[in-house]
Amino acid sequence: MRNKFKDIPYSSKSPSPLGKIDGALIPILAQVSDPEIPVLSILDMGVVRSAKIVNGEVLIKITPTYSGCPAMDVIADDIKLALKQAGFESKITLVLSPAWTTDWITEKGKQALENYGIAAPLEANADKEALLEGEKLVKCTNCGSKNTTLVSQFGSTACKALFKCEDCQEPFDYFKCLK
Amino acid sequence: MKENLYNYILGIADNCLILGQRLGELCGHGPSLETDIGCTNIALDLLGQVRSYYQYAAQVEGAGKTEDDIAMLRPERGYFNTLLVEQPNTDFAYIMARQFLFDAYHYMFLQELKNSKDETLAAIANKSIKEVSYHLRFSTDWIIRLGDGTEESHERMQAAVNSLWTYTDELFHQTEADKVMISQGVGVETANLKEAYYGKVSEVLEKATLSVPESKYFQKGGKQGIHTEHMGYLLADMQYMQRAYPNMEW
Numbered sequence: 433m434r435n436k437f438k439d440i441p442y443s444s445k446s447p448s449p450l451g452k453i454d455g456a457l458i459p460i461l462a463q464v465s466d467p468e469i470p471v472l473s474i475l476d477m478g479v480v481r482s483a484k485i486v487n488g489e490v491l492i493k494i495t496p497t498y499s500g501c502p503a504m505d506v507i508a509d510d511i512k513l514a515l516k517q518a519g520f521e522s523k524i525t526l527v528l529s530p531a532w533t534t535d536w537i538t539e540k541g542k543q544a545l546e547n548y549g550i551a552a553p554l555e556a557n558a559d560k561e562a563l564l565e566g567e568k569l570v571k572c573t574n575c576g577s578k579n580t581t582l583v584s585q586f587g588s589t590a591c592k593a594l595f596k597c598e599d600c601q602e603p604f605d606y607f608k609c610l611k
Numbered sequence: 612m613k614e615n616l617y618n619y620i621l622g623i624a625d626n627c628l629i630l631g632q633r634l635g636e637l638c639g640h641g642p643s644l645e646t647d648i649g650c651t652n653i654a655l656d657l658l659g660q661v662r663s664y665y666q667y668a669a670q671v672e673g674a675g676k677t678e679d680d681i682a683m684l685r686p687e688r689g690y691f692n693t694l695l696v697e698q699p700n701t702d703f704a705y706i707m708a709r710q711f712l713f714d715a716y717h718y719m720f721l722q723e724l725k726n727s728k729d730e731t732l733a734a735i736a737n738k739s740i741k742e743v744s745y746h747l748r749f750s751t752d753w754i755i756r757l758g759d760g761t762e763e764s765h766e767r768m769q770a771a772v773n774s775l776w777t778y779t780d781e782l783f784h785q786t787e788a789d790k791v792m793i794s795q796g797v798g799v800e801t802a803n804l805k806e807a808y809y810g811k812v813s814e815v816l817e818k819a820t821l822s823v824p825e826s827k828y829f830q831k832g833g834k835q836g837i838h839t840e841h842m843g844y845l846l847a848d849m850q851y852m853q854r855a856y857p858n859m860e861w
Binding site: 496498499500501502528529530531532533583584585586587588590594608610611 | 645648649652653655656657658659660662663730731733734735737738739741742745748749752
């Protein structure tokens with residue numbers, strides 16, 4: 433529970449980070465990924481809210497996906513390391529508002545998730561429908577069938593639910609929708 | 612003023628910490644792999660929320676404490692969680708009944724806290740409510756599944772609800788700090804939530820073919836730091852490492 437984030441201003445108004453990340457930093461930050469989902473860069477995941485070079489130092493704001501996500505500390509360390517290797521000192525702050533939503537995962541990020549075997553988040557009602565045995569909306573990442581059932585709301589990490597495909601019988605993760 | 616805000620934050624956060632600790636005790640001991648992971652995921656969400664609250668509390672207090680000091684180094688009387696969340700894990704029906712009775716409240720509470728005049732509390736509420744909606748869905752599902760399940764599961768769920776009912780009224784109890792914070796538009800006027808809470812809970816219990824307890828005998832004290840006998844054991848377990856090896860870190 434060590435706090436790596438020194439001072440915590442809890443507001444950052446804009447929902448989209450476009451234009452708030454200096455172009456020079458994009459290739460560096462694109463190398464950093466969620467340790468649990470190595471195919472997804474933190475830029476595609478939408479956790480970087482802004483990154484600016486001010487007097488040679490990088491000021492960067494990140495937001496957690498889930499409050500208890502243990503990956504956040506690792507991500508903060510990885511960002512510092514990547515920037516250091518590129519010759520930048522950095523200061524990272526954690527912002528809670530506006531709260532992260534799965535809508536911030538980019539199209540490229542969603543594709544990377546699917547290719548990795550994690551079904552990308554759909555509309556908010558997709559997992560509710562599955563739970564209530566209503567319409568089947570989540571597609572199997574193995575065979576593409578929509579004949580799938582929810583095994584557990586809570587999967588291997590806080591952000592994923594566990595599904596099973598009734599056609600190919602394979603279990604797979606679904607990235608829960610958070611809005 | 613600052614002291615009231617500090618105590619108000621702890622009053623919210625301690626519920627999350629203590630329930631998180633209870634759920635964490637189930638790690639590796641859940642009745643099935645899915646429920647084990649479900650309960651520990653909820654514990655993780657609650658502990659994550661607690662970090663935000665305690666970081667803010669430490670900042671408000673301004674005495675140089677950290678979130679860990681606040682979490683680990685208070686005596687029993689210094690915790691302001693409600694009695695409901697400290698009740699021990701017995702059978703799974705009891706664990707889910709405790710969860711549901713808290714989640715239903717927690718969801719409604721956060722819905723209002725989102726409008727707090729305190730920006731930090733509003734931000735934490737906005738973040739947390741997304742997670743809590745999953746908790747509520749999970750526990751509601753289990754109330755219905757067990758209540759409307761076999762004869763045995765129905766009986767056990769009814770017994771759990773009957774036994775925990777006595778702790779529900781305290782969720783709405785207001786301390787002096789609560790009252791001051793409510794009057795300043797920072798705190799949530801819990802009196803306005805009570806009817807909706809019992810309405811929602813009754814609706815789910817009825818759907819689960821369970822009867823709504825009629826008892827009007829309620830226990831309180833946790834919000835003043837007066838706890839049930841279970842709390843000391845919970846803290847002994849939770850605080851052991853920090854007490855035995857002060858300032859240790861992973």
